[in-house]
Amino acid sequence: MAVWNVVNHTELSSGNATLIDVTSISSSYDHLYLMASIRSDKASTTRTNSEIQFNGDTGNNYDTVHIYSGGNNNTPTSYKQNGVDSFDDIETAAADCLADTFSFLEMWIYNYSNTTHFKQCLLLSGTPDNDAAEHKGGIKVTSGVWSSTAAIDRIKIFQGSDDFVQYSNVTIYGINGAA
Amino acid sequence: MAIIEAIETVYLEADAANITFSSIAGYEHLELIMSLRGTRDTSQIYTEATLNADDGSNYSTRRIHASGGNLYGQSTASDSDFFNNYNSTSSGVSGRADLYSYGRLTIYDYLHANKNTTISECWTTLLGDVSYGQTDRNIGVWDNTAAVTSIKLRPGSGSYNFLRGSTITLNGIKSS
Numbered sequence: 001m002a003v004w005n006v007v008n009h010t011e012l013s014s015g016n017a018t019l020i021d022v023t024s025i026s027s028s029y030d031h032l033y034l035m036a037s038i039r040s041d042k043a044s045t046t047r048t049n050s051e052i053q054f055n056g057d058t059g060n061n062y063d064t065v066h067i068y069s070g071g072n073n074n075t076p077t078s079y080k081q082n083g084v085d086s087f088d089d090i091e092t093a094a095a096d097c098l099a100d101t102f103s104f105l106e107m108w109i110y111n112y113s114n115t116t117h118f119k120q121c122l123l124l125s126g127t128p129d130n131d132a133a134e135h136k137g138g139i140k141v142t143s144g145v146w147s148s149t150a151a152i153d154r155i156k157i158f159q160g161s162d163d164f165v166q167y168s169n170v171t172i173y174g175i176n177g178a179a
Numbered sequence: 180m181a182i183i184e185a186i187e188t189v190y191l192e193a194d195a196a197n198i199t200f201s202s203i204a205g206y207e208h209l210e211l212i213m214s215l216r217g218t219r220d221t222s223q224i225y226t227e228a229t230l231n232a233d234d235g236s237n238y239s240t241r242r243i244h245a246s247g248g249n250l251y252g253q254s255t256a257s258d259s260d261f262f263n264n265y266n267s268t269s270s271g272v273s274g275r276a277d278l279y280s281y282g283r284l285t286i287y288d289y290l291h292a293n294k295n296t297t298i299s300e301c302w303t304t305l306l307g308d309v310s311y312g313q314t315d316r317n318i319g320v321w322d323n324t325a326a327v328t329s330i331k332l333r334p335g336s337g338s339y340n341f342l343r344g345s346t347i348t349l350n351g352i353k354s355s
Contacts, residue, residue, distance in 0.1 A: 069241075104287045126299055128241060128319050
């Protein structure tokens with residue numbers, strides 16, 4: 001049995017507010033892992049945020065703690081978001097970022113099909129840029145929990161009011177342990 | 180067919196001025212797992228990376244850095260390599276000889292013709308007599324949409340080498 005398996009790979013052929021809304025994810029893996037390369041068309045800024053929801057849940061059931069740095073010689077900050085309606089504040093390059101430059105996102109969703117535990121996640125995201133000035137780029141390390149015991153069978157990655165640009169992509173991997 | 184494949188492992192049988200990977204096609208993303216030590220006698224070295232043998236001012240790197248009681252963000256742009264002096268790497272005859280620094284470098288969408296190549300890295304090391312260490316979370320961009328065909332790791336801070344025993348494994352990650 002393969003340890004790593006591709007559940008879904010999507011690359012946008014044109015701009016769209018939703019990167020993916022994958023349904024009917026099999027419960028046959030131990031963990032899920034996402035690798036994404038994303039850029040927004042949001043104007044007049046180098047960086048914006050993307051969001052993630054599970055199982056179509058738009059309730060205030062998501063909590064996150066972030067470590068963030070966006071400047072030169074600054075002190076990284078931490079902040080939390082309690083009881084919000086998505087995993088928010090995922091680093092996303094925007095229109096004023098260096099041309100052709102996409103943010104990355106890696107996300108672990110541990111024991112996603114367990115029906116007795118809330119779902120813990122680790123997100124690593126970043127916006128590189130060729131301008132070293134304050135807030136022209138950003139690094140984020142995020143711990144998140146979805147307060148639901150339901151097995152995750154649907155993942156949506158989206159922006160609130162802007163579009164992901166063409167070539168934004170994401171791969172969802174299913175990770176197996178020993179049989 | 181495996182989704183993650185080990186493309187190549189380099190184990191240095193002798194000190195080397197650089198480590199280069201050039202047979203890397205066929206994957207969506209690449210990952211390097213590094214265990215490195217330098218030959219510099221007096222202090223640490225820095226581990227730098229270039230793509231496609233490009234030594235132009237086309238690399239930018241940003242990091243969250245922790246060392247001892249220090250915690251700060253830092254960024255650098257228009258450099259001739261990734262990481263500049265960020266990846267502190269064990270070295271020196273005055274410190275413990277068994278210290279090798281560790282890094283995990285991910286190179287995203289490296290073949291995509293419409294994207295600059297972006298990277299992220301976790302880097303960690305203890306230095307000298309192990310009373311001092313550093314941890315970094317690095318990201319960067321190479322301002323070039325060319326497909327990446329080679330990756331070079333090299334020591335910074337002068338004419339030093341990677342020490343015998345240093346090891347790097349290059350993994351390829353598929354998306355189908």
